[in-house]
Amino acid sequence: MTETVRNPRERYRAQVRDEIKRHAWQQIASTGVTALSINAIAKEMGMSGPALYRYYAGRDELITALIRDAYRSLADAVRAAHGAGTTVVALAGVIRRWALSDPHRYLLIYGTPVPGYHAPEDITAISDEILAVLLQVCGGPADEAPRTPFDLVLGMNRQWAAALPAPTPAVHRALSFWTRVQGVLSLELAGHFTPMGIDAGLLLAEEVAELGSER
Amino acid sequence: MTETVRNPRERYRAQVRDEIKRHAWQQIASTGVTALSINAIAKEMGMSGPALYRYYAGRDELITALIRDAYRSLADAVRAAHGAGTTVVALAGVIRRWALSDPHRYLLIYGTPVPGYHAPEDITAISDEILAVLLQVCGGPADEAPRTPFDLVLGMNRQWAAALPAPTPAVHRALSFWTRVQGVLSLELAGHFTPMGIDAGLLLAEEVAELGSER
DNA sequence: TGTACATCAGTGAACGCGCGTTCACTGATGTAC
DNA sequence: TGTACATCAGTGAACGCGCGTTCACTGATGTAC
Numbered sequence: 001m002t003e004t005v006r007n008p009r010e011r012y013r014a015q016v017r018d019e020i021k022r023h024a025w026q027q028i029a030s031t032g033v034t035a036l037s038i039n040a041i042a043k044e045m046g047m048s049g050p051a052l053y054r055y056y057a058g059r060d061e062l063i064t065a066l067i068r069d070a071y072r073s074l075a076d077a078v079r080a081a082h083g084a085g086t087t088v089v090a091l092a093g094v095i096r097r098w099a100l101s102d103p104h105r106y107l108l109i110y111g112t113p114v115p116g117y118h119a120p121e122d123i124t125a126i127s128d129e130i131l132a133v134l135l136q137v138c139g140g141p142a143d144e145a146p147r148t149p150f151d152l153v154l155g156m157n158r159q160w161a162a163a164l165p166a167p168t169p170a171v172h173r174a175l176s177f178w179t180r181v182q183g184v185l186s187l188e189l190a191g192h193f194t195p196m197g198i199d200a201g202l203l204l205a206e207e208v209a210e211l212g213s214e215r
Numbered sequence: 216m217t218e219t220v221r222n223p224r225e226r227y228r229a230q231v232r233d234e235i236k237r238h239a240w241q242q243i244a245s246t247g248v249t250a251l252s253i254n255a256i257a258k259e260m261g262m263s264g265p266a267l268y269r270y271y272a273g274r275d276e277l278i279t280a281l282i283r284d285a286y287r288s289l290a291d292a293v294r295a296a297h298g299a300g301t302t303v304v305a306l307a308g309v310i311r312r313w314a315l316s317d318p319h320r321y322l323l324i325y326g327t328p329v330p331g332y333h334a335p336e337d338i339t340a341i342s343d344e345i346l347a348v349l350l351q352v353c354g355g356p357a358d359e360a361p362r363t364p365f366d367l368v369l370g371m372n373r374q375w376a377a378a379l380p381a382p383t384p385a386v387h388r389a390l391s392f393w394t395r396v397q398g399v400l401s402l403e404l405a406g407h408f409t410p411m412g413i414d415a416g417l418l419l420a421e422e423v424a425e426l427g428s429e430r
Numbered sequence: 431t432g433t434a435c436a437t438c439a440g441t442g443a444a445c446g447c448g449c450g451t452t453c454a455c456t457g458a459t460g461t462a463c
Numbered sequence: 464t465g466t467a468c469a470t471c472a473g474t475g476a477a478c479g480c481g482c483g484t485t486c487a488c489t490g491a492t493g494t495a496c
Contacts, residue, residue: 009438009493016439032330034249039482050484051440059483111327113405115247124410175413176422183398190328195339198390207391224460224471231472254449265451266473274450 017055017065019045024066028104033114036063060117067119070105071126074098075133082133091137092181092208096201103189110182111189131174138177139170139213173211180207232270232280234260239281243319248329251278275332282334285320286341289313290348297348306352307396307423311416318404325397326404346389353392354385354428388426395422 023041038059039049056062074095081094099106108114184207187193188200238256253274254264271277289310296309314321323329399422402408403415 012439032249032327034247035330037482038484047439048441049482050442050486053484054439107327110401110405110407112247112322115250127407172421175418179398179402179418179422180395181398182402183394183396186325186401187394187397190325192325192342203390203394206387207394227472252449253451262472263474264449265453265475268451269472 013055020052020055020062021065021069024062025102025105028066028108029102032104033063033108038062063114063117064120064123067108068123068126070109071123071130073105074109075126075129078130078133082137086137088137088177088208088212089205091134092177092204093201095181096185096204099185099189106185106189110186131178134174134177135170137213138173138211170213177208177211180204180211183207228270235267235270235277236280236284239277240317240320243281243323244317247319248278248323253277278329278332279335279338282323283338283341285324286338286345288320289324290341290344293345293348297352301352303352303392303423303427304420306349307392307419308416310396311400311419314400314404321400321404325401346393349389349392350385352428353388353426385428392423392426395419395426398422 020041023044024036027036027040027044036059038052038056042049042052056065077094077098078091081091086094181204184200184204193200235256238259239251242251242255242259251274253267253271257264257267271280292309292313293306296306301309396419399415399419408415
């Protein structure tokens with residue numbers, strides 16, 4: 001999140017950029033992305049509005065930075081879990097806890113798209129990182145034969161997909177894993193479970209239990 | 216959507232209320248819920264801003280009406296499909312087509328919650344209608360014994376759940392159906408599939424195929 | 431070590447905009463006798 | 464059938480607010496000799 005820099009002026013810049021983001025998250029947490037206001041952040045920091053333009057070219061660039069950090073954070077969490085050795089059920093739990101720890105951060109990425117906004121290249125790369133881990137936890141691409149009709153589900157227009165010989169059961173399990181996690185979390189975070197008294201954590205575990213690497 | 220009324224004045228009122236909603240949906244479709252503006256709608260209709268206050272007490276009441284209509288529309292679509300006899304796969308297709316036909320309508324209900332907004336009672340009732348149909352398509356509550364540990368997933372604090380003797384496999388299948396549909400649709404509508412070339416329709420069919428009534 | 435200069439963080443005023451909502455009002459539409 | 468009255472849709476002005484962004488500027492901080 002923080003870029004490390006020797007130069008004292010650059011160091012200060014990085015600090016302020018971080019503080020701006022902290023306040024931005026705080027604001028998003030209370031009123032949502034759309035209410036995110038440069039002026040409001042500035043006021044909260046005891047600065048005048050235009051001052052922030054020294055640090056971000058405008059509102060869109062700030063939002064981009066927030067989205068990037070959110071993806072980065074999730075990618076790190078998922079990677080760490082995988083590095084420590086994890087199962088599909090445990091990984092789902094990690095993702096869920098990550099989402100619950102800051103619902104608006106999750107929603108910024110996977111919720112209703114910010115109108116008029118389109119993510120730059122490097123962000124989809126981080127998103128691919130996440131999917132790569134899922135793929136490994138769901139069994140990896142090795143020693144698996146392509147299957148039908150799942151082959152049709154996946155086109156081949158992306159590196160991580162193109163790197164595979166063909167869609168495999170593991171790829172499909174990873175995809176199922178991902179959509180099922182999203183399904184439970186999007187409903188849970190939007191509050192659609194609370195009036196029904198559903199244990200979302202347990203439901204999620206049940207949903208992904210069968211998607212392990214089968215080894 | 217339109218209330219039928221004899222009285223000519225009331226009739227006119229209902230027409231205008233509908234026209235306001237039509238413009239509201241149009242606006243939501245182009246810029247999202249948060250950009251929804253009473254003044255903008257009025258201008259589009261060739262009226263002054265305050266005129267709309269004759270028809271809706273304020274912005275929140277208008278949004279409530281839109282949300283209610285959205286739920287109503289989905290409930291009708293799902294009911295109609297069930298009435299004509301449907302399978303889990305076909306029903307998932309119906310829901311998906313409903314969502315794709317107006318993504319913002321779907322997102323208004325199941326996307327990121329509108330900050331500060333809370334739905335009135337009668338809306339959760341419509342939501343229950345939908346779930347009731349799902350339950351029937353997934354096998355119905357009849358002649359099924361409770362099972363563990365799924366029993367824990369569902370609490371019993373809601374009518375349609377309380378009406379059941381206990382959580383059954385069918386209830387759990389309905390819940391799985393619902394979350395899996397949400398998972399695929401929320402990712403598809405947010406555009407997370409397009410760069411990967413995934414056939415969301417096929418994926419959805421695969422996801423719910425196993426959740427039929429097993430009769 | 432001290433001075434001259436360049437860099438750059440932050441200010442305050444301004445621009446133009448749109449928002450939700452209130453209020454007192456005009457004028458048309460329906461209703462009662 | 465015609466008149467008197469009540470209802471109510473819609474207007475225009477106004478209030479107070481916040482937004483993103485630009486611009487010319489002050490003053491502090493770092494750099495080069």
